[in-house]
Amino acid sequence: MQDCLFCKIVKREIPADIVYEDEQVLAFNDINPQAPTHVLVIPKQHIATLNDIEEQDQGLVGRLPLIAARLAGERGHADAGYRVVMNCNDQGGQTVYHIHMHLMAGRRFTWPAG
Incomplete structure (x- = not known):
């Protein structure tokens, strides 16, 4: 945790x-955006991966999509659509080991993803 980029x-x-910031959640613009809107929504509490979420974390983790949807709406993307993504471990594309949700919007996304 001492070397965790997001904890810093x-x-x-x-x-x-x-x-965005409240007592439990922080959201900030991605430094390498993959869409016109690309915000990272993180819990302030360090949880390394989705695999590390415990029962007592469900309220905190449940705030992430709530805040992502609120931010998407504030930026005018709710009706057109947006994508939220959480990666887990290396093959899932996780590069910072502190759970986070990517909110991306402002362009059409394709499927399957990456």
């Missing part, structure tokens, strides 16, 4: 373009 952002040790 939560602690303000590393700057980020923060777009």
